[in-house]
Amino acid sequence: MATPIELFIEEMQKLFQPDEVYIMDGSQEEAEKLANIAQKSKVDGKIVLEKLNEKEYPNSYYHRSNTNDVARTEHLTFVCTPSKTEAGPNNNWMDPVEAKEKMMGFFKGAMKGRTMYVIPFVMGPPKSKYAKNCIQVTDSVYVALSMRIMARVGKQAVERIGSSSDFFRGVHSIGDVNPDRRFIMHFPQENLVMSFGSGYGGNALLGKKCYSLRIGSYLGYQEGWLAEHMIIIGVEVPDGKVIYFLGAFPSACGKTNLALLEPVLKGYKVWTLGDDIAWINVGEDGRLYAINPEAGFFGVAPGTGLKTNPIMIKTLKNDKFFPTLFTNTAVDNSDNTPWWEGASDEIPSDLTNWQGQKYDKNLDKAAAHPNSRFTVSIYNCPTLSPEYNNPKGVPISGIIFGGRRKDTIPLVYEAKDWNSGVFTASIIGSETTAASSGQVGNVRRDPMAMLPFCGYNMGEYFQHWINIGKKVKKLPKIFMVNWFRKDENGKFMWPGFRDNSRIIKWMIYRIEGKTGAKESEIGLFPEENAIDLSGLDIKKETMEKLLKVDKQDWKREVAMIEEFYAKFGDKIPRDLRKHLTELKKKLGL
Ligand code: PEP
Numbered sequence: 001m002a003t004p005i006e007l008f009i010e011e012m013q014k015l016f017q018p019d020e021v022y023i024m025d026g027s028q029e030e031a032e033k034l035a036n037i038a039q040k041s042k043v044d045g046k047i048v049l050e051k052l053n054e055k056e057y058p059n060s061y062y063h064r065s066n067t068n069d070v071a072r073t074e075h076l077t078f079v080c081t082p083s084k085t086e087a088g089p090n091n092n093w094m095d096p097v098e099a100k101e102k103m104m105g106f107f108k109g110a111m112k113g114r115t116m117y118v119i120p121f122v123m124g125p126p127k128s129k130y131a132k133n134c135i136q137v138t139d140s141v142y143v144a145l146s147m148r149i150m151a152r153v154g155k156q157a158v159e160r161i162g163s164s165s166d167f168f169r170g171v172h173s174i175g176d177v178n179p180d181r182r183f184i185m186h187f188p189q190e191n192l193v194m195s196f197g198s199g200y201g202g203n204a205l206l207g208k209k210c211y212s213l214r215i216g217s218y219l220g221y222q223e224g225w226l227a228e229h230m231i232i233i234g235v236e237v238p239d240g241k242v243i244y245f246l247g248a249f250p251s252a253c254g255k256t257n258l259a260l261l262e263p264v265l266k267g268y269k270v271w272t273l274g275d276d277i278a279w280i281n282v283g284e285d286g287r288l289y290a291i292n293p294e295a296g297f298f299g300v301a302p303g304t305g306l307k308t309n310p311i312m313i314k315t316l317k318n319d320k321f322f323p324t325l326f327t328n329t330a331v332d333n334s335d336n337t338p339w340w341e342g343a344s345d346e347i348p349s350d351l352t353n354w355q356g357q358k359y360d361k362n363l364d365k366a367a368a369h370p371n372s373r374f375t376v377s378i379y380n381c382p383t384l385s386p387e388y389n390n391p392k393g394v395p396i397s398g399i400i401f402g403g404r405r406k407d408t409i410p411l412v413y414e415a416k417d418w419n420s421g422v423f424t425a426s427i428i429g430s431e432t433t434a435a436s437s438g439q440v441g442n443v444r445r446d447p448m449a450m451l452p453f454c455g456y457n458m459g460e461y462f463q464h465w466i467n468i469g470k471k472v473k474k475l476p477k478i479f480m481v482n483w484f485r486k487d488e489n490g491k492f493m494w495p496g497f498r499d500n501s502r503i504i505k506w507m508i509y510r511i512e513g514k515t516g517a518k519e520s521e522i523g524l525f526p527e528e529n530a531i532d533l534s535g536l537d538i539k540k541e542t543m544e545k546l547l548k549v550d551k552q553d554w555k556r557e558v559a560m561i562e563e564f565y566a567k568f569g570d571k572i573p574r575d576l577r578k579h580l581t582e583l584k585k586k587l588g589l
């Protein structure tokens with residue numbers, strides 16, 4: 001009798017009609033073999049992978065994508081639930097029957113002349129009861145290799161699945177990389193994603209945003225846990241204790257830098273557990289525990305340098321795991337290394353830009369695409385937490401939310417209690433970035449940094465957050481931060497990066513009850529001199545501005561929040577409406 005996995009492969013083979021089927025075992029030899037294939041194959045007339053300087057960047061390869069395929073495409077991403085209300089106004093919706101018919105049209109025979117890679121993988125520590133089993137098929141060797149980095153690929157997934165048919169099915173073909181024939185369709189009820197026409201991370205590595213967030217959030221809603229767009233870090237304090245935090249920020253707001261932070265404060269150390277996704281469960285002791293379902297970083301390259309993220313530079317240059325990929329960066333021809341804005345102060349003189357042409361500083365805005373990326377194993381990370389594979393996860397003491405805002409949102413404040421924190425997170429606004437196609441720099445509401453990733457109605461998602469709070473015995477504290485506030489001259493007021501450890505230190509003092517707080521209209525603020533600014537040259541007035549609640553700004557903010565809430569009608573939990581009414585009253589509205 002055929003197993004459910006075998007039946008799935010057979011079904012995919014019939015549908016796609018590939019010349020060959022290759023089932024991945026996750027081994028190093030296999031990865032080397034695939035990298036060799038990728039160096040000889042072309043997609044769209046471009047060599048898939050090119051070897052980079054082995055001495056500078058061990059195990060590293062360069063990939064240049066089609067210029068139309070450089071970011072997530074939210075307008076082509078759908079949640080296909082039986083009813084539109086279930087998907088909510090936060091998602092594009094299509095009837096599941098119609099969506100499947102559409103995708104079948106694209107899929108039929110799409111792998112003729114190609115190899116179909118079958119990728120069995122586990123999201124989460126394989127010994128964890130919170131981990132989930134998955135299989136993706138793809139005709140892109142770049143996607144197959146990327147999946148090896150981003151997830152725990154191999155036999156353990158097959159073993160875990162056994163004779164069960166309960167596993168996520170990811171169906172992917174890069175097709176002809178044509179945005180007119182590109183869709184990413186989610187079927188939460190069937191634990192299924194169909195994706196066509198893109199090889200880009202969030203569109204194509206289906207274990208990532210598609211499964212671990214969109215399908216995952218839906219599963220969490222059904223099963224009583226949370227799938228979140230969050231980093232996981234352990235902060236070691238001078239006495240050796242480690243305090244675990246989650247941090248949610250919209251794309252390209254510095255999540256990865258915070259996840260690999262090298263604190264400026266003596267005696268502090270950050271242990272990395274994840275930079276993008278957290279699965280959060282209520283543990284046996286009634287505390288919240290988080291695991292990272294992923295096994296690698298898919299990070300934005302520009303802005304990553306020795307000053308902003310020295311640990312990531314070490315990670316990228318580490319030789320532990322094969323391979324590391326660089327996508328749509330520039331290449332320094334003098335030594336065949338990847339280069340991007342912020343990699344060094346000086347621009348190398350002989351650069352090939354991300355589009356494959358000689359870089360001309362008079363013609364090109366940037367040499368690397370602003371959303372160019374690295375894909376690297378978490379095992380390369382020198383600050384990887386020894387708890388990374390703990391099947392129980394790590395106990396969470398604080399949750400940090402943030403956004404990118406030049407005004408309105410103070411540097412840091414604390415929510416009074418869990419539900420105030422849920423409210424605070426539900427009203428996050430952030431300036432849009434290059435991580436998704438579309439205009440950069442507009443403020444859009446991005447609750448919990450989950451707007452593009454919540455796989456069901458966000459009103460119900462807010463209620464789910466409130467419900468989880470009721471099940472937890474020792475609730476984490478919830479904080480809001482904004483590293484990006486600017487002055488009248490458009491200059492960042494807070495140094496950010498390694499100095500953010502000063503804010504985390506204050507949070508730890510709050511968690512441990514070592515410092516008080518001042519109440520304001522929007523939450524609790526640091527007392528005078530409570531933030532450790534030792535060794536930092538920053539004016540008292542600047543700190544005051546950074547921590548100020550500007551009522552005029554907030555009145556504008558409230559209007560935007562009301563407009564956003566209105567989209568969800570009566571799905572917005574009553575308690576959140578109450579918080580909004582109270583906020584308005586405090587602002588004199
Ligand atoms: C992605 O698109 O795969 C991704 C990681 O996106 P982001 O960095 O925007 O969260």
Ligand code: MN
Pocket residue numbers: 229250251276
């Ligand atoms: Mn992300």
Ligand code: NA
Pocket residue numbers: 255256275276298299300
């Ligand atoms: Na990221």
